[in-house]
Structure formats: C-alpha cells, structure tokens
Amino acid sequence: MTIAIDESSRNPMRLEGKLSAIIVCWILGLGSLLAWNTMLTIGDYYYELFPKYHPSRVLTLVYQPFAIGTMAILAHKDEKLNTRKRNLAGYTLYFLGTLALLLLDLGTSGKGGLGNYxxxxxIVASFGVSDALVQGGMVGDLSFMCPEFMQSFLAGLAASGALTSVLRLVTKAAFEHSSNGLRKGVILFLAISTFFEFLCIVLYAFAFPKFPIxxxxxxxxASEGSKTVAADLxxxxIKAPTQTGDDANTQVGRLSNKELFLQNIDYALDLYLIYVLTLSIFPGFLYENTGTHNLGSWYPIVLIAMYNVLDLIARYIPLIKKIELKSRKGLMVAILSRFLLIPCFYFTAKYGDQGWMIMLVSFLGLTNGYLTVCVFTAAPKGYKGPxxxxxxxxxxxxxxxxxFSGVALGWLWLIGNSEF
Structure with a gap:
C-alpha cells in the first residue's frame, strides 16, 4: 500500500505553508537549545551561589554524557522510533526542567550549598536527554525535507543563544540596582524560558504536522519505507503504508548506519572538529580565564552575547548561494584552520585587552554558525527518506x-591556575 499524493502537488515548492513551516522550524530550533542556553547565560548567578564548584564547566560536563548516551541509543534504533513521541517527549522534558529550575530557586530562596547544586x-542531566531526543529527532525529520527547513531550524538553535543573551543583559540592567537584583533577573529569565518551551510543545503537536508541504x-x-513518520501522518x-511487497524491498535495500557513516565520514568529522574547538573555549574559558577588565561583572555576559549573536547571524550567510561553502575539501580545510584560534585566545587572554577578546569571540561564533549550516545542509542530499x-x-x-570532547579539553585551560 502506498500513500496517494495529489499530482498537482508533485512540486513541493508550490505547496502552501512553506513560509509558515520555516517560521515554526525556527521556533522549534529556538526551543531545542533554549533551556541549555539559559543555564549558560545565567552562569554569573551560579558563580555567585557556587563560587568553588566551577559551574559553567561542571554543568556542561554533567549535561554531555546524558546527551551522548541517549543519542547513541536513539541513533542505533532510529528507523523504528516514533518521531512524534520522541520530539514531544523532548520538548515536554525541557519544559518540566526549566519549570523545576524556577521552582527550585523559589523554594530555596536562592541559597547555595551542595544539596541545591x-x-x-x-535537572541539567534531564536537559541532556532532552537534547538528544529533540535535536536528533528534528534534524532527522528535516533531513528529507527542503534545505530551508534545516537552515531555519539551525538558525533557531543559534537564536536561542542570542535571545537568552539579550534577555540576560536586559534583566541584569533592569534589576542591577535593586535589592537582590541578580536573582530577580534570573527568576524572570527562567519564567520566559519556561513559556517558550511550552510554546514549542503546542507548535510541534498541533501546527507543524498540518502544513501541506x-x-x-x-x-x-513513508512511501520510501520510512516508519518514523507514521504517527505524524x-x-x-493520513494512513502510513504497510511494509509489504515493493515497500518491504525498499526498506531491506536501505543503507545501514555503518555504510551511511563511512560514506559521510568527512561530514561527521567536520561537525566533531567544529564543536571540539568551540566548546573547549565556550563557555568555561570565557568565564574563568579572561581576567578582570573595565566591564567588570558585565564582561563574561558581553562575551557570551557576542558569540551567540554572531553565531545566529552566520547561520543565515549560507542563504547567499555564492558564498555558501559546498566543497567537502574546502569545509575540512576551513574547519582545521579554526584551530589557530587556540593560541590566539591564549595570548589575548594573557596580554590583550577586552576589545581584542570580544573580536575573537565574535569570530568564533561567526565561523561556528556558518560552518555548521554548510555541513548539515550539504550532507543529507541524495538519500531516500529513511x-x-x-x-x-x-x-x-x-x-x-x-x-563533550571540547568540554573535557576545556579543563586544560585551568592548568597552572592557582585557584584550581
């Protein structure tokens, strides 16, 4: 049995709802990392509560094993998973986690201590599970749709960082001179994040599946043998096909995960290397290794904001086709060249002023966003849905x-630090 598709709609670009779907993809991308970026952006608050526990480094290190472990299991079982339940479970867990952070702070009156930590x-571990559920589920789902959806989703991921940074700057400025102002700003911040996570649940459950495109x-x-879309259809x-006859043969002929990995090993290595470098610097180095400057307590927040804003801007650059990097060798050369930033950050932190550091952080975000979109939009081409x-x-x-590797390597910056 196959699904009947209206012949007048064979060209997906003519179907209604493309622009609306792109906007929803952006919001869903926003919600996919909003909770985690919230944790990164309120790092100044956690450094005040837990000054001896290296919160930006430790929380990132807690987050990653749960994200990787869950993602490894899901990637192995991807062809049999219910994508709808997977994504809804991820967004729901994000919503409950941000709400729990808010309630924990209110219930403890913003006190520190090992128990609260x-x-x-x-809660951060639950964010790691949510990340694997949502990012893998959404990227897998969008990989067989038009590239604009993937680009918009990835831009939404970066927008979560930019939005949290802007909100953090606004709330810090608004409550800076009030009693217990830092905590008041964080509470407002967490409430806004919780609302956005709830919005993602509603949009994915009721709006996104209904767009004609x-x-x-x-x-x-589904007609090509994909089982993951049955619940969304x-x-x-729309009734999904039963896997019999030609459909069953199509599924049997599907490339294995090992074959897909070997055919795209350069793309896989590209993404690994992009984030090894980025996370070895962001956010731990920016909080703990950049010294004290004229901006004072604003300095790490400004650095995080500049990274996030440039990361967001860069994810729209590949829409200009003339400057989109498609060459597999070109991508690898560009990504390996980024490792020159390591000595640049070291010497700038040691000898440079805050202006040079802001410029370097901006370039780190710019290259991270641009190269991520180039890799993701190039890699899935030429494959069937499953x-x-x-x-x-x-x-x-x-x-x-x-x-995870970047976060682990980021601890090397603390070698020789007397406070460590």
Whole structure:
C-alpha cells in the first residue's frame, strides 16, 4: 500500500505553508537549545551561589554524557522510533526542567550549598536527554525535507543563544540596582524560558504536522519505507503504508548506519572538529580565564552575547548561494584552520585587552554558525527518506561527541591556575 499524493502537488515548492513551516522550524530550533542556553547565560548567578564548584564547566560536563548516551541509543534504533513521541517527549522534558529550575530557586530562596547544586545537576542531566531526543529527532525529520527547513531550524538553535543573551543583559540592567537584583533577573529569565518551551510543545503537536508541504515530504518518506513518520501522518488523518511487497524491498535495500557513516565520514568529522574547538573555549574559558577588565561583572555576559549573536547571524550567510561553502575539501580545510584560534585566545587572554577578546569571540561564533549550516545542509542530499533520517541522527551524535570532547579539553585551560 502506498500513500496517494495529489499530482498537482508533485512540486513541493508550490505547496502552501512553506513560509509558515520555516517560521515554526525556527521556533522549534529556538526551543531545542533554549533551556541549555539559559543555564549558560545565567552562569554569573551560579558563580555567585557556587563560587568553588566551577559551574559553567561542571554543568556542561554533567549535561554531555546524558546527551551522548541517549543519542547513541536513539541513533542505533532510529528507523523504528516514533518521531512524534520522541520530539514531544523532548520538548515536554525541557519544559518540566526549566519549570523545576524556577521552582527550585523559589523554594530555596536562592541559597547555595551542595544539596541545591546537586539538584541543579540532576535537572541539567534531564536537559541532556532532552537534547538528544529533540535535536536528533528534528534534524532527522528535516533531513528529507527542503534545505530551508534545516537552515531555519539551525538558525533557531543559534537564536536561542542570542535571545537568552539579550534577555540576560536586559534583566541584569533592569534589576542591577535593586535589592537582590541578580536573582530577580534570573527568576524572570527562567519564567520566559519556561513559556517558550511550552510554546514549542503546542507548535510541534498541533501546527507543524498540518502544513501541506510537511505532509508532502512525510508522505514521500513513508512511501520510501520510512516508519518514523507514521504517527505524524496519523495525526493529520493520513494512513502510513504497510511494509509489504515493493515497500518491504525498499526498506531491506536501505543503507545501514555503518555504510551511511563511512560514506559521510568527512561530514561527521567536520561537525566533531567544529564543536571540539568551540566548546573547549565556550563557555568555561570565557568565564574563568579572561581576567578582570573595565566591564567588570558585565564582561563574561558581553562575551557570551557576542558569540551567540554572531553565531545566529552566520547561520543565515549560507542563504547567499555564492558564498555558501559546498566543497567537502574546502569545509575540512576551513574547519582545521579554526584551530589557530587556540593560541590566539591564549595570548589575548594573557596580554590583550577586552576589545581584542570580544573580536575573537565574535569570530568564533561567526565561523561556528556558518560552518555548521554548510555541513548539515550539504550532507543529507541524495538519500531516500529513511537514510536521510538516519544520517541526520548520526551527524547529531558526532556533533554531541565533539561538544563533550571540547568540554573535557576545556579543563586544560585551568592548568597552572592557582585557584584550581
């Protein structure tokens, strides 16, 4: 049995809802990292509560094993997973986690202590599970749709960092001179983040599956043997095909995860290396190794904001086709060249002023966003729905492995630091 697709709608670009779907993809990308970026952006608050526990480094190190472990399991089982339940579970867990952070702070009256720190670590671990559920699920789902959806989702990921940075600057300025102002700003900040996570649940559950262009791509993927889209199609009244006859043969002929990985090993290595470098510097180095400057307590917040804003801007640059980097060798050369930033950051932190550091952080964000979009939009091309979905999950796993490795290597910056 195959899904009937209206012949007048064979060209997906003519289907209604493309622009609306792009906007929703952006919001869903925003919600996919908003909770985690919230943790990074309120790092100044946690450094005040837990000054001896290296919160930016420790919380990132807690987050990553849960993200990687969950993602590895999901990538192995991707062809049998219910993508709808997976993504809704991820956004729901994000919502409950941000709400728990808010309630924990209110319930403890903003006190420090080991017990509260452990509670925060548990919530951060749940964010790692949510990350694997949502990022892998959404990237896999969008991999067999038009590239604009993937670009918009990735831009939304970066927008979560930019939005949290802007909100953090606003709330810090608004409450700076009031009693216990830092905590008041954080409470408002967490409330806004909780609202956005709830919005993502609603949009993914009720709006995104109903766009004609989304139904087209999911129907096409189902006709090619994809089982992951069945629940999303059922939600809009479309019955997925049963895997018999030609459809079953199509599924049997699907490339294995190992074959997909070997065919795209350079793309997988690209993403790994991008995030090894980025996370070895961001955010731990920016909080703990850049010294004291004229901006005072604003300095790390400004650095985080500049990274996030430039990361967001860079994710729209590939829309200009003339400057989109598509060459596989070109991508690898550009990514390896970024490692020259390591000595640049070291000597700037040791001898340079805050202006040079802001410029370097901006360049780090610019290259991170641009290269990430170039890799993700290039890699899934030429594969059928089930294979594109699987490849998307594999690439997200490599990205998370890069993040974990970068976070671990980031501790090397503390060598020789007397406070460590």
């Amino acid at each position: 452990i509670g925060i670590c548990v 989304v139904k087209y791509y999911r129907s096409k993927a 059922a939600a809009v009244g 294979e594109a979905n699987a490849l998307g999950n594999i690439l997200v796993l490599c990205l998370l492995l890069g993040i």
